[in-house]
Amino acid sequence: MYQAIVRRDATMEGVFFVAVKTTGIFCRPGCKAKTPKRENVEFFATSAEAIAAGYRACRRCHPLELSGTVPAWLENLLSRIETEPNRRWTNADLTSLGLSPSRVRRWFQEHYQMTFHAYLRTQRLGLAVERLRSGSDVTSTALDSGFESLSGFRESLRKWVGETPTNAKQTEPILTARILTPLGPMLAAGGDSGLCLLEFADRKMLAKQFQRISKLFAQPILIGSHRVLDQTDQQVQQYFAGERTSFDLPLRIDGTPFQTAVWTQLRAIPYGQTNSYQQLAKRLGKPTASRAVGRTNGDNRFAIVIPCHRVVRSDGHLCGYAGGLWRKKWLLNWERQNSPSERQHRLPLPVE
Incomplete structure (x- = not known):
């Protein structure tokens, strides 16, 4: 465990917490703070045990928060994206907020398996498909979704959804969302027909898993919200709270x-x-x-x-x-x- 904190090994998240006797603080294994000497640390299985022993939570790695929680430096940006979901953000916009575009890109690649701009694009398209399916006309949907022209909207739909605006009205996309857990964030994917995938976000080959389900079900994968994703989040939280021992989610298994x-x-x-x-x-x-x-x-x-x-x-x-x-x-x-x-x-x- 000590070697893990020397390496700042974030893969050990959820396995243990490290407490520093000289400072009275406890941290996650991957904390970026200065590495303490071996004789000055002790280890705990849970944050509750560390608190019971008199230690307080580190303000740098926030060990009391679920692993994968949005970092403080990104909160303002995500709040503005939620308020303005159809805005076309540029690197200059990020810089004006005091953010490094490369740092933002890395965070989205780690937590959503896509770049920041790809995330924004799929979110806008997800909202657009939802509007089309609810009966909105193509022109108003394109303009309301942040597209500057109808031709650009049509081209984006063909590229990312594989459909024309007219056909997209009948298209059921697979929507994705993050779920925070004590073992790190998970990615859930599903829609009207049920849950298609639930995996830890750092799983190797996860991007190929998304390609696989998109091909298997012949549906585009977009960012968005859905009742089955909310239901999945609720049941996962109940599982990690010790309140649930089985799941009753609608699953799209589709195997041999x-x-x-x-x-x-x-x-x-x-x-x-x-x-x-x-x-x-x-x-x-x-x-x-x-x-x-x-x-x-x-x-x-x-x-x-x-x-x-x-x-x-x-x-x-x-x-x-x-x-x-x-x-x-x-x-x-x-x-x-x-x-x-x-x-x-x-x-x-x-x-x-």
């Missing part, structure tokens, strides 16, 4: 019969328990298909909701998890601590 069968078995693994790949294969009536089960496990697009983190090797050891083994360990420990049987065990005895 074998994949669907595997994912169904995954959802049947009880909260707080684990199964091996071999156990899953036997339950499917295919005892020699452990490897195929493992591959299908890795193809799961719904982190936590379809609990592939509950699958371990036959010897009990943890193995591959796209979100990182440290997250898998955290999730399994969290579920064991918050399982109904464990909570019942911790209840105080009734007073007679």
